Amino acid sequence: MHSVEVFELIIAMFLAVLALHYAAQRLSLPPAVALLVGGGALAFVPGLPTVELDPELVLVIFLPPLLMDGAWFTALSPFRRHLAGIASLAVGAVLFTAAVVAVAAKLVVPELPWAACVALGAIVSPPDAVSARAVLQRVKLPRRLGTLLEGESLVNDATGLVLFRFAVAATLTGTFSLGAAVGSFAVLVGGGLLVGGAIGAVWVLLLRRLGDDHLMIAASVLVCWASYLLGEALHVSGVIATVTAGLVCGWYQHVIFTASVRLRGVAFWQVLIFLFEAAVFILIGLSLRGVLDRVGGIGVVVADMALPVVTVILAMTLARFAWVFGSDALLKLVSRMGWRRAEPLGAPAATVMSWAGMRGVVTLAVALSLPDAMPGRDLMLVTAFAAILATVLVQGTTLGLVIRRAGLTEDERARPPLDLFAAEAAMLRAQFGAVEKHAYAPDGTLLHPRLLDTYRRRATISNEFSGSDEERNESIAAHFGMILAAVAAGRAELVRLHRANQIDDETLHDLERDLDLEELGAIAAKG
The missing domain is CATH 1.20.1530.20 (Na+/H+ antiporter like fold)
Known part of the structure; x- marks a missing residue:
């Protein structure tokens, strides 16, 4: 042939x-x-x-x-x-x-x-x-x-x-x-x-x-x-x-x-x-x-x-x-x-x-x-x-x-200690902790007030930036830089929970995909 x-x-x-x-x-x-x-x-x-x-x-x-x-x-x-x-x-x-x-x-x-x-x-x-x-x-x-x-x-x-x-x-x-x-x-x-x-x-x-x-x-x-x-x-x-x-x-x-x-x-x-x-x-x-x-x-x-x-x-x-x-x-x-x-x-x-x-x-x-x-x-x-x-x-x-x-x-003994919702709650707490840690200046001034509400209204938050082009670009970069830090913290927490056998592979993959999508969106917005 x-x-x-x-x-x-x-x-x-x-x-x-x-x-x-x-x-x-x-x-x-x-x-x-x-x-x-x-x-x-x-x-x-x-x-x-x-x-x-x-x-x-x-x-x-x-x-x-x-x-x-x-x-x-x-x-x-x-x-x-x-x-x-x-x-x-x-x-x-x-x-x-x-x-x-x-x-x-x-x-x-x-x-x-x-x-x-x-x-x-x-x-x-x-x-x-x-x-x-x-x-x-x-x-x-x-x-x-x-x-x-x-x-x-x-x-x-x-x-x-x-x-x-x-x-x-x-x-x-x-x-x-x-x-x-x-x-x-x-x-x-x-x-x-x-x-x-x-x-x-x-x-x-x-x-x-x-x-x-x-x-x-x-x-x-x-x-x-x-x-x-x-x-x-x-x-x-x-x-x-x-x-x-x-x-x-x-x-x-x-x-x-x-x-x-x-x-x-x-x-x-x-x-x-x-x-x-x-x-x-x-x-x-x-x-x-x-x-x-x-x-x-x-x-x-x-x-x-x-x-x-x-x-x-x-x-x-x-x-x-x-x-x-x-x-x-x-x-x-x-x-x-x-x-x-x-x-x-x-x-x-x-x-x-x-x-x-x-x-x-x-x-x-x-x-x-x-x-x-x-x-x-x-x-x-x-x-x-x-x-x-x-x-x-x-x-x-x-x-x-x-x-x-x-x-x-399902054998109850085979279930991981945390289910999907509990793992997601732990991940969100880790993200909020990362945002809260970097949202304030050393003198206590709130640098990124919108970030504290970002995860409730991601779709419209980018339209609220104002100022000159240079100021707006700096503010946007700082804003989404914090989001990327929060994503990294959430991913680290997920991996820690997985390595400690607190969550199973299915939960890890599901929540990891959510973080990946969030990270890609933040990278695109920051760029």
Whole structure:
């Protein structure tokens, strides 16, 4: 295909994204479902070329920004508090699911080597970060449950990818060492943490010196690929490196970004992520035709692969239920034994957690990367695609219903000490204190009488300045200089409250945006 035709196909794909998103809104469907089904339908349109995905290129292009987006806006304090639960899902649940799938695959396809069965389990075991985000954005979950699911989706890809690589190597070479696998996993995770932390630190130092909005936004966009590619180049986990860098950047962006960078950068980033997420699902749908052509058509799939595919999907689903409910039962046991830190989810929350296991682009990309010599390669490809379809179309469309039926309520212990209104009151007190402190001359003369009433009537206050042009300009500069000082004081107070765990990330972002808009208005008026 000519390069211009490729570009035309990409533009047509994004136009289809807009149409399918609009259709999903009109039909009250998750956008991921509409994009997946629409992409699958477009794959069979006469005249359109077959889409062949390069798995390594897909992972490099799409995975880093989507992981970075999740990590950047992850609330770090709840993430640390629930790290044990996240690790249980991201490592324990993935390994357990892979083992259950391997046993099920061996039972229905006895001729498939054990290592190949494990590779199949590694392909379908980790829920996908993109799919989870696409579905969870449309539902309301208690804070703890949301933190666990989002944290799991950020980290579990590393577990699945490492297990997959060892399983493929064991299948092709006939050798496997458990000690070497565990040691390699520790090196990959530890190295990923170091690389991501280093990239995050470099980003912080760099942005303190750039001083240009465009450069700061560009550096913030590129940091996701820098961390992922450097991690992979150093043979550590690019996934962990990207997530770690995202957590660092997300923590420091409140004190590094200017109001202009934050508002413009976040707007640009949101559009970018929207296009990337949509492209992932529509590309999965478009790749359906290529997968079916590779295995011999839909007739071969139905006749020869239906039983093992259905068996694997059922095993994959039931394994997650078994792990989540088993872990919750263990938490209940140790809680009754006196361990106060053990906090069981309860059956309703465990049901929601078990049902929220959508697969996506990582599953398909890993399956497409299987070497041609891999036993059962065609079966693994079809199973991977079927797992994505089944989880997104079934679990993705019914998760909201399951959540409503579960009747989940927010745990009062998870609520921050201050709500939005209390935090706003603290911020306004800090702003008033800054204005009051600088509004009087040393002799007690009131220098800026209008400032004491500014926040009640910002829209008309600038029209009340009088005098010569020079006097008016000086007065306006001093007036809005005080407003900027008040904004800075309010932002410092918000950050202090956030660092002291008095407010959550949502409250911080909401009030910070108000301050950013106020600052931009003051800067424009002062200029």
